[in-house]
Amino acid sequence: MFTILEKRSLAEGIWLMKINAPRVAHAALPGQFVIVRATERGERIPLTIADFDAAEGSVTIVTQAIGVSTRKLCALEAGDALVDFAGPLGRPSEFVSLPLDELRRRRYLFIGGGVGTAPVYPQVKWLHDRGVEVDVIIGAKTRDMLIYTDEMRAVASHLHIATDDGSEGFKGLVTALLDELVARGARYDECVAIGPMVMMKFVALATRKHALKTTVSLNALMVDGTGMCGACRVTVGGKTRFTCVEGPEFDGHEVDFDEAMRRQGMYRSEEQRRAAIEAERAAGHVCRIGLDK
């Protein structure tokens, strides 16, 4: 059983959960993800790993309660258990396999948007632990939605914050802040962006302008997460790729983001239909208009 060792709220609707999963914790590397099922009849939900501790045997996940399944997951409490927790899946970040002396010569800029900030953390921490200089931009709508700022400050050389409304740090989008950093003379060898698909799309557009190599972590729809179904296919450099086994990280300048965003929405109406049934049920209604047919 995959017991929840700890649960805490990071921001409105965003939960951190530390899960007891020794095998996954032992094998995990930055950039990988897990597939979880909260309940017996639940969906398989892919979540990028937000931290792992092999000694403790724990893996941390951060979830925003937005759909039926993520709400069910976030409704569980410390002491409860997830029925399934499989991983680590996908390929680790490329930098994991670079020689250390080469790594130490490189400068990285990480950009985390919304809940995407959480999976940025283990990557920055991994690099920081090996003496690599890393700058980080965290973006959120508003100050209350910022997550992981303290943890990140502890491992980043420079931490920059951007909020859409200017309630903390830079006022505007992460891309505008990126442009400003570059204009002020900051130089990087690689940018890693993790966040909503639109954010990654615009970061990739911006970095192309600066000729800055950019890696993105795609949160495609998935079922199995092991290469068995192709639900997660994306077009990268004109070729079809399976995000779960060939990704989740890809060259941001090669990804067809418009297709990826369109594919992400494939089950949206179906999910809304199910959410409506769920809400009806929660309200004690019996569906009479055939919604549940």
Add this chain to the structure above:
Amino acid sequence: MANKIPRVPVREQDPALRATNFEEVCHGYDLREAMLEASRCLRCKNPRCVAACPVGIAIPDFIAALHAGDLRTAAETIARDSSLPSICGRVCPQETQCEGSCVLGIKGEPVAIGKLERFVGDWKLEQDTAVDAAPRNGRRVAVVGSGPAGLACASDLAKMGYEVKIFEALHKVGGVLVYGIPEFRLPKERIVAREIEEVKKLGVEIETDVIVGRTLTVDSLLDEEGYDAVFIGSGAGLPRFMGIPGENLNGVVSANEFLTRANLMHAYDAEYDTPIYVGSRVVVVGGGNVAMDAVRTARRLGAEATIVYRRSEKELPARAEEVHHAREEGIEFRLLTNPVEVLGDERGWVRGLRCVEMELGEPDASGRRSPVEKPGSEFDIACDVAIMALGTSPNPLIASTTAGLDTTRRGCIAADELGATSREGVFAGGDAVTGAATVILAMGAGRTAARAIDEYVRAKAAKSAE
């Protein structure tokens, strides 16, 4: 004479009704029907059916026992060569194996061997067989994958006294039996779950959510976890796509995705959270069992459903019974038809398939007549979901994370006829070795490998004792 009795018809759900539910199509024989059908067997001196059975079940013997009403002997006779009779009786392509060689089939209808096997298998599942777990011999074997190959290998090894643990990537045990083949053909609780219970009763442990190659590796099983040998039965799960324009439009899915949503994730049941999209017109590209399962699932979910296949009726690789059942359920077949492009609408959803007509050319080296395009024959078929059922290949994950494990050009794990791979102590069998094949072959390969593993482990023990 016995063979004057016509083949006993098997009771089935009415086609119009069953096209709206997921219950099993075929009810199977009852005892009286089974005994009557068993009486048709001629008990040939040189039974051609046995030679045509991939695992050589003593078919006339089990049928004779059944005819005499001795179900226990019938079950024991089958068990010598097959550990999954109620499953194989349902899903084997009998028309090209046992029944295809039955002498009665030359002039009339062959003995319904598959239905009889199923009857005996189901009877056996009903019995409370208290199995004595064999005394443990202190040796441990890890089995990767819980499909028919892994289950068969694990249960034989457990019977020999090995401590066996199966590692399964998915959250549910059974491989294709649970994620691929639909409920209406192979009931999950009544049959598959019970076969798995039988394996567990032997003392086999199963750990789900373990992806070998990611969560742990073949090497860590041998070196860190102390297993004496590893059997790889990881199947051939990677779906192929056609590589034609428009294949990544919304509404284009692999049959594996569609069936996994429906079967493994129970998406057809509103009590489960996983969504599935069927739209109103579904086209399935392909002609194998997977294509038939997908198209009939779509039909049951309320869609008008069509098969598009590039060869003719005769070449359809699916079991004859499935094609027949699909037709009865109102599935349309567009044969000698091949898609060249998936057409999309302005929102990026599929709206149809552009196809060409095909004709069969000269036989190629393998003797199969290959389809060639008729020039200028392009036409469109409208649909809002397109399902690709073009075959699958083995997942490279294990081979690519196990040093010294050789693969073939087709990406299959290279193994000899006993299942030994290029790595000492590592054995493999089933679809992972052959590419997508059949349940019975996978089961047979798992059992053969179990014997080879036993020999290997004993030889090694003898050597270290020297």
